[in-house]
Amino acid sequence: MARTISIGNQSFEEIREKGYFLVDKTNLIKEWWESADSVTLITRPRRFGKTINMDMLNCFFSNRFQGRGDLFEGLSIWKEEVYRRLQGSYPVIFLSFADVKQNNCKDAIQKIKTIITGVYRQFFDTQDKLPSQIVQMMQENMSDVAAQSALQILSEELSRRCGKKVLIFLDEYDTPMQEAYLHGYWDEFTGFIRGLFNSTFKSNFYMERGIMTGITRVSKESVFSDLNNLTVVTTTSEKYASCFGFTQQEVTDALDEYGLEESSASVRQWYNGFTFGSHRDIYNPWSITNFLKEKRLFPYWASTSSNGLASKLIRTASADLKEKMETLLNGQSITVNFDEQIVYSQLDENESAIWSLLTASGYLKIENIEYKGIFLEPWYTLRITNLETVGMFSAMFRGWFSSSDANYNGFVRALLSGNLKEMNLFMNDVALATFSAFDTGKHPSARTQPERFYHGFVLGLLVELRGRYSVQSNKESGYGRYDICLIPQKTTDPAIVLEFKVHDPDEEKTLQETVESALKQIEEKAYDSMLVEQGISKKQIRHYGFAFEGRRVLIGGN
Structure with missing residues (x-):
């Protein structure tokens, strides 16, 4: 029994x-x-x-x-x-x-x-x-x-x-x-x-x-x-590597004890993947014990913490770090250099510390360590740990726009339906409610703040449109790099190219001129090229230009 x-x-x-x-x-x-x-x-x-x-x-x-x-x-x-x-x-x-x-x-x-x-x-x-x-x-x-x-x-x-x-x-x-x-x-x-x-x-x-x-x-x-x-x-040490968390054999034995052998593949996808030293198959014990009791797959571990520190650091981080998070959320790996020691007083200035925090917290797993340079600095290849932690990140990014004043879901619906009037209405609500949250406040900048915001916005789109669109940002196409591209998974959905610009009063008199400049850039740089190469008709591609002036946003399309 x-x-x-x-x-x-x-x-x-x-x-x-x-x-x-x-x-x-x-x-x-x-x-x-x-x-x-x-x-x-x-x-x-x-x-x-x-x-x-x-x-x-x-x-x-x-x-x-x-x-x-x-x-x-x-x-x-x-x-x-x-x-x-x-x-x-x-x-x-x-x-x-x-x-x-x-x-x-x-x-x-x-x-x-x-x-x-x-x-x-x-x-x-x-x-x-x-x-x-x-x-x-x-x-x-x-x-x-x-x-x-x-x-x-x-x-x-x-x-x-x-x-x-x-x-x-x-x-x-x-x-x-x-x-x-x-x-x-x-x-x-x-x-x-x-x-x-x-x-x-x-x-x-x-x-x-x-x-x-x-x-x-x-x-x-x-x-x-x-x-x-x-x-x-630490998690990279060999000492005590099998003393915390469950090994593959321990999980196999537990599933046998509770008559859940047929669930082993799903359990592995959801809860396996933590790496301690050279052990690559460590399972999350909290989720395993909950699964054994409840007999259903559920993000048990991801639901036990607010992840406030990690959320704050990612939200206020630079565009480069948010792009790496986008890569991770798309199921790919990144290679970064960081110190396993965390200096809390330097977290605002040293962004690499976020990788140390996410790895120590178990949200990311180390796939490889390579020592480079004369000082043999460690470079870590990281990936999101498992399906449960993908869900944790999704909930985190969705939470950035969960304010009742944000109307983020309303904006997404308007974007997909092509309702430009509602896009403008909802996007200004989103910017007003969340814009300042994407900057640390220590070094506010009219140019860096929209950039931090829009890369956070991309992570939100990745969550909201998962399964319907492939969301990519800052990728090469034509003669340059587009800001955001939504590639549909179904032929009945439109492809969408978004370009963000901060209003420069020395170059444009009005926000409308900034919007037109963004739309012109999409055309001149041929950002549609990659989509057309994938067999998407030009008629099925929408263009939208976003112009920022402080927290005010104007969107135009063609």
């Missing part, structure tokens, strides 16, 4: 006690312990088993679970006598920053203080016979300086009482950093978090070893400036 699946249950103890579905990942215990690394940072996408694995480590090593070998009976780690003796033999400090999602620095630091206070209370229910310094640490109104030292002081007290140095497990270490960047208090927050990390993991004589998990690899300069004992394990 198939085991019960408890969705969202991150308690290793409860899952084992009640016999719920669990894939054996106890090889992580052995691999990590035998590495002998002092402090390990492991980055994996969200919902990839980081928290349940950290809870498993806690259940295995913590002396609070001494004598609970029953939790590991039947699992691979319990086959080795040396690890049976190791179980339940260390004081362990286990905490998570997953809930630190405040919109200002003061509240974020206060939330961390509350979490630290809660950790203290796990060990000491009363203040009796505790040193005054420990009593101070148990107060949520402690100073920032006291909070930075709190885990080190707790380590000393536990080590003194247990006669052993402590293990420290910190889950979702980077959640507060993403929030600090999104809400604009990064510089203010990093001073506090740097002091906390250095006191806990660097200058802590009472720590035996530590593990941190998160989604991103935050740069050492940002928060780990003095932490030279840190081993970083």
